[in-house]
Amino acid sequence: MPEGFAPRDWQERFVRAYQTNLKKNFLLEACTSAGKTAGALHAFDSLKNVLDWRFLVVVVPAEHLMRQYAQDAFNLFGLNLFYAGTVRSLGRLPTPEELLNQCYHGLVISYQWLSYSNNSSLLLNNLSRTVAGKVFLILDEVHHTSSDLAFGQACERAFPDRIVSHRLMTSGTPFRSDNRRILGNWLTYTPVEENAYQCVPDFQYRLADALRDEIIPPFAFVTMEGEFSYRRGRAEYNGRTFTNATNEQDLTDALNTAIDVQGGWVKEAILWAHGRMKLDRAKGLPECATYVRVPTIAAARQMKERIRNLTGEDALVVVSRDDDPNSTSNSRSGQDPSEQIEQFAAETGHGARSWIIGVGMLGEGVSIRRLKYRIHATNIRAILSFMQDLGRLLRCFPENAPEPVETLIPAHPQLVDLAVSALNEIAHVVREKEENEGRENRGGADGEGDSQSSQQLTANFMPIASTGEIGTHIVDGEEIESEYANVAEWMITNTTFGRYWHKTPAHLAQMLMEDKGLFDLYRMEYEKVVNQISNDQGSASTVIPDGFPSEYKDYLPTKKIAFASRAANKKAGRLVYLLYGNPSQEEMKEKVAQIHSIAKRRNCLKNDTFIGHEGWERIYKWLCDRIAEAPTRIRGIEDL
Known part of the structure; x- marks a missing residue:
């Protein structure tokens, strides 16, 4: 065994199970961050001489993972794997004979490369000349393939039984969302009911196992509700929520409004993560970062600006060719996305950036150990994507004392269900009766078959405004009631006990639910502080908006309405002057009315209802923020 590699217990058990049950086709299911790559390479390295495997071929789900896999193979086992794909000067991939002569042990390719043009046939010919029957094949994240689609067909064409000695297929999520078998000829599917078949892994190491063995950090979910x-x-x-929705359309519209980058829900989500990271910096962990998942490239650009405006911090936007096929790069500098991710992952100290925004690039295999928080600001609700996104956080950082990690999700019932069931076993069941039903609507020709891939907002839908407030916490499949979560959140920052707590607030709340005595003790302290704050606020009345006189706090509500509405009207006029110079009186009146209408919508106020002084204060503050952004970011009413 190589000196640089110390196998984990499950990896040793897997290799023993593999050697005992040496099947032609073997499916390893191991959760994200458990060490699938090391486990698969450990099997090859342990048995290659015994079974006379002369050549290793690894197929990975994305081109940017080829180098990473090759690097891991070299660092862990001293294996040299060629990963550069087609050599331009040769116009082809080097042959196995050429690679073996140069002291390579094999090669790493991608499913995309294999399915392009006639690459699979050329590779088959090359393998058959010198290493037929001596090839060990690793199909990494094999759920990306299906016998019905291009990736799977290319694999079956390039790696028939006469060429491959053994096939080891790995996946952290061995299921698809499009009701297709992964590779029906190579994987085992057993009948579970009439016309329904379940994929059966040969060895399993699940998320719950990794959590128990402390291979992954403690994790929890925080839900954010809103109107x-x-x-x-x-x-x-107006006034729609995730709980008062009466049908699927209402839920979809509420979710799409929540993730609107300019809305209040996203603002609160950003401030939540920013507050968490400020606590990390105070603890001496300035590298901790947040991953924000968004549905579109446009949303990613807008999110970068919103984060800068709210926190003053820069964010890295990562866009791959899969997200934007018409672009060869995701930045004006032309830097490769993989290089940007590697650079971000390597940043340390106070100069490390705290935000990374992705559409689809941060998928399987991408390792950024310092990610501690994730904001689910996308309308994707498929379990495959949800689990893969969770996996981006499940790296131990720092390695000697891993920090707990948290994901903030909209309180959409489907997302809450996914969070509650994250530790549950997920079976891949194919129902053959439905195999062709709706096939044209279930994803593209390749990939994971995520039938709920990023939905575009329909032409007749427009988000207006949203609010955001923290809802329930979810940990170990349990929803934590807010009374316990509130006390836990307060304890983390205000008590010695909380400051030394080394899991998430949700884990602390879970402990408080089990220890009523401890909960009652800290709840009394918490309520005392909250009541004191309420009393202080009551004596000082409401915070007076900037520009209002100090005596405003003593006005009667009717007088406050009159003053605040006049102040808001003046700010609307000021905004018109900034945007349009010196308009005519008629134009001024028209544009002020338009601005007021937009301001009311943005603050969840109806045009045709009575507005109290608090509503006019919100409008006033909103207009002050817009004035600060004009005329650089806001050039006209259409930008409001």
Whole structure:
């Protein structure tokens, strides 16, 4: 065994099980961050001489993972794997004979490369000349392949039984969302009911196992609720929530309004993560970072600006060719996305950036150990994507004392269910009766078959405004009631016990639920502080908006309405002057009315209802923020 590699217990058990049950085709299911790569390479390195495997071929789900796999093979086992793909000067891939002569042990390619043009046939010919029957094949994240689609067909064409000695297929999520078998000829599917078949892994190491063995950090979910206003067709909807939705369309519209980058929900989500990272910096962990998942490239650009405006911090936007096929790079500098990710992952100290925004690039295999938080600001609700996104956080950082990690999700019932069931076993069941039903609507020709890939907002839908407030916490499949979560959040920052707590607030709340005596003790302290704050606020009345006189706090509500509405009207006029110079009186009146209408919508206020002084104060503050952004970021009413 190589000196640089110390196998984990499960990896040793897997290799023993593999050697005992040496099947032609073997499926290893191991959760993200458990060490699938090391486990698969450990099997090859342990048995290559015994079984006379002369050549290793690894196929990975994305081109940017080829170098990473080759690097791991060299660092862990001293294996040299060629990963550069087609050599331009040769116009082809080097042959196995050429690679073996140069002291290579094999090669790493991608499913994309294999399925392109006639690459699979050329590789088959090359393998058959010198290493037929002596090839050990690793199909990494094999759920990306299906016998019905291009990736799977290319694999079956390039690696038939006469060429390959053994096939080891690995996956952290061995299921698809499109009701297709992964590789029906190579994987085992057993009948579970009429016309329904379940994929059966040969060895399993699940998320719950890794959590028990402390291979991954403790993790929890935080839900964020809110109220949403939006327009669908000619109808305007206000005060909608995830709990009062009556149908799937209402839930979808509420979710799409929540993730609108300019809305209040996203603002609160950013501030939540920013507050968490400020606590990390105070603890001496300035490298901790947040991953924000968004649905589109446009949303990624807007999110970068929103983060800068709210926190003053820069964010890295990562866009791959899969996200934007018409682009060869995701930055004006032309830097490769993989290089940007590697650079971000390597940053340390106070100069390390705290935010990374992705559309689809941060998938399987991408390792950024310092990610501690994730914001689910996308409308994707498929279990495959959800689990893969969770996996981006499950790296131990720092390695000697791993920090707990948290994911913030909209309180959409489907996302809450996914969070609650994250530790549960997920079976891949194919129902053959439905095999062709709706096939044209279930993803593209390759990949994971995520039928809920990023939905585009429909033409007759427009988000108007949203709010955001923390809801339940979820840990170990259990929803934590807010009374326990609130006390736990307070304890983390205000008590000695909390400051030395080394898991998430949700884990602390879970402990408080089990220890009523401890909960009652700290709840009394918490309520004492909260009541004191309430009393202080009551004596000082409401915070007076900037520019309002100090005596405003003593005005009667009717007088406050009159003053605040006049102040808001003046700010609207000021905004018109900044945007349009010196308009005519008629134009001024028209544009002020338009601005007021937009301001009310953005603050979840109806145009045709009575507005109290608090509503006018919100409008006033909103207009002050817009004035600060004009005329650089806001050039006209259409930008509001």
